[in-house]
Amino acid sequence: MNAKMEAIYLVKQGSGETAFERRALTLPTLPKNEVRIAVEGFGLNFADVMARNGLYREAPPLPAILGYESVGRVEALGDEVRDLTIGQRVLAFSRFGGYATHVQVPALAVVPISEKFSIDEATALGTQYCTAWYAAEEALRLYAGEHVLVQAAAGGVGTALVQMAKRKGCVVYGTAGSEEKLNYLRSIGVDHPINYQKEKFDDYIRRVRPKGIDVVFDCLGGKGFKRGFKLLAPGGRIAGYGAAERLDKKGPFATLSLVFGFGFYSPVGLLIPSKTIAGVNMLRIAEQKPELLRTCMLAVTKLAESGELNPFGGGVFDVAEIGKAHEMLQNRQTKGKIAVRW
Ligand SMILES: NC(=O)c1ccc[n+]([C@@H]2O[C@H](COP(=O)([O-])OP(=O)(O)OC[C@H]3O[C@@H](n4cnc5c(N)ncnc54)[C@H](OP(=O)(O)O)[C@@H]3O)[C@@H](O)[C@H]2O)c1
Structure with a gap:
């Protein structure tokens, strides 16, 4: 008899309370370059929220198992896999399929x-820390003394x-939307916590x-991206890695309004003031590289193990x-x- 596993399926778009169903399914055969992990828990990402709202075009068709990262123990190794042992605790990045027992x-x-x-x-170190690392260390490079804006700074x-x-x-x-989150930002070392409910982030930065x-670092997209870009001094860089603004837009022209909101940029307009725009999509990086x-x-796991990074x-x-x-x-x-345990 084939072994079974369980998964949480996204079965319909809409409220989180009605969108998911727990179902059993057969464990697939293990390819020779893959690892099977018995999952303790999996992480949630904002992209999952976008998928549940039908706003994430890379999401698989329904019913779908979402989820990009899991923590658990190695249960089986494909024939070609070395350097891991059965029972070892591991963090895994998956291209969907993470909301599952295996x-x-x-x-x-x-x-x-x-x-x-x-x-x-542990799961924070999956998509969220890897996205941040890719943006801050691979796509762009930060130098001591630089002034850096992080949008939604209290998030993952x-x-x-x-x-x-x-x-x-x-x-x-760092921006956030409540005084409680501002206290959190102070606790993690943000020098200028900005409550965007009280003052526009660009007004604050222009003032100080x-x-x-x-x-x-922009995850808002749309006009939020454009307003961030306008704050850049010569030599400035912006990494766009999200479009949370889309969730607030309704109506038939919502996507168009988001896209136009970003603004339009010519190479010459970047060349003369020496500015850089970088796009970040970890799913594409995972697939292609x-x-x-x-x-x-x-x-990120090495720095977290040594205490240099501290996932919250x-x-x-x-x-x-x-x-x-x-x-x-x-x-x-x-x-x-935030994460979910089995
Ligand atoms: N490109 C990639 O590869 C990649 C990978 C991972 C994540 N991302 C993106 O990075 C962003 C952060 O992801 P995360 O998983 O770490 O989530 P998160 O930041 O932990 O949670 C989302 C936070 O975003 C803020 N926010 C801003 N605009 C919002 C809106 N319109 N609706 C709801 N929340 C809004 C809220 O903080 P305030 O209360 O402070 O407003 C909220 O708590 C998301 O946009 C996500 O899509 C991209």
């Missing part, structure tokens, strides 16, 4: 992780970017830094509470990383 992923996307990390801390990727920029000796501006800033994803995974666990939910956890992530009620 994941099977290429060995390149699996790294050891020690017992000291809780499920939310945001927390990681703040830590990476502080590690490099940068002056960090009229000559402009060096780097912007798996060795680069591995470089990011090894870098924002909470671990029971699998029965996945709908609630999704709603909280969408409604800006979370800090750092």
